[in-house]
Amino acid sequence: MSAYVEFKDVKKIYKTGEVEIHALRDVNFEIEKGEFCVIVGASGAGKTTILNILGGMDTLSGGSVYLDGKEISGLNKRQLTAYRRYDVGFVFQFYNLVQNLTALENVELAAQICKDPLDAATVLKQVGLEDRMANFPAQLSGGEQQRVAIARALAKNPKLLLCDEPTGALDYNTGKSVLKLLQDTCRNTGTTVIVITHNQALTAMADRVITVKSGTVEKVVLNDNIKNVEDLEW
Numbered sequence: 001m002s003a004y005v006e007f008k009d010v011k012k013i014y015k016t017g018e019v020e021i022h023a024l025r026d027v028n029f030e031i032e033k034g035e036f037c038v039i040v041g042a043s044g045a046g047k048t049t050i051l052n053i054l055g056g057m058d059t060l061s062g063g064s065v066y067l068d069g070k071e072i073s074g075l076n077k078r079q080l081t082a083y084r085r086y087d088v089g090f091v092f093q094f095y096n097l098v099q100n101l102t103a104l105e106n107v108e109l110a111a112q113i114c115k116d117p118l119d120a121a122t123v124l125k126q127v128g129l130e131d132r133m134a135n136f137p138a139q140l141s142g143g144e145q146q147r148v149a150i151a152r153a154l155a156k157n158p159k160l161l162l163c164d165e166p167t168g169a170l171d172y173n174t175g176k177s178v179l180k181l182l183q184d185t186c187r188n189t190g191t192t193v194i195v196i197t198h199n200q201a202l203t204a205m206a207d208r209v210i211t212v213k214s215g216t217v218e219k220v221v222l223n224d225n226i227k228n229v230e231d232l233e234w
C-alpha cells in the first residue's frame, strides 16, 4: 500500500527572466496518515515551496505528489481549488483572521465553504476558546488568535493540516501551548499534521522529521523517543 502523502522526484524551477532557480531538485518523501511531521531546514532550503505544492497553491515542474491515493500534481485549476477547499487546512505564521468578524464567525465562514464541516463552536471549545467566541481578533492575544486560526482550519475537517511557522509570531510559552494544541489535535483526532519550521528543537516532538537542504531531502528520521512539548527547549 502506498503512503498517505507521497512526493516522488518533485522538481520546482522558478524562472525570472533568463534566470532559473531550482527551488526543489528531486524531492522524495512519504508521510503516513495520522502522523505529526516536521519539515525542517534553513532559510531558502525549499520548505515553503514544498508546503505550497502540497497545499495546492503552486504547481510543480516535474515529478508527482499524492495525497490519500489522489495525484495532486495531476489536478487542473478548478480541481485544485476544490482540493484547497475540502482537503487541506492551513495555519500560517500570521493568523490571517477577518478583523470585523468574531472568533466564532471567522470559523463559521471557513466552515461554510466545506462539504462536511465540523460545528464551529465545538471546535473553538476544543482549542480552549469557549469563553472568547464573541470576541473580535483585536480583542484576542496572539496565541488566542492562532487558536482561532487552528480552529478555522480544523472546522473544515481536512485530510491534512499544513502549518507554516505556526509559532513564528508568538512568545516562547505561548508558542509552546500552540504546539501542544497541534500535537494533541493530531493524537486525539487522527489528523495528519505537517509543520514547516526552521526551529530544529521542534523535531523532538515529531513522529517523522524531514530535513530539507538546498532543495533536496537530506534525511528522513522516524522518531522513537518523542518528547512532550513541555520538555522542548530552544
Ligand SMILES: Nc1ncnc2c1ncn2[C@@H]1O[C@H](COP(=O)(O)OP(=O)(O)OP(=O)(O)O)[C@@H](O)[C@H]1O
Pocket (backbone or CB within 6 Å): 014, 015, 016, 021, 022, 023, 041, 042, 043, 044, 045, 046, 047, 048, 049, 050, 198
Ligand atoms: N516565487 C518565487 N520566484 C522565484 N524564486 C522563488 C520563489 N519562491 C521561492 N523561490 C526561491 O526558491 C528557493 C526556496 O525557497 P523557499 O521559500 O521554499 O525556502 P524556505 O525553506 O521556505 O525558506 P524560508 O525559511 O526563508 O521561508 C529560494 O532560493 C527562493 O529564493
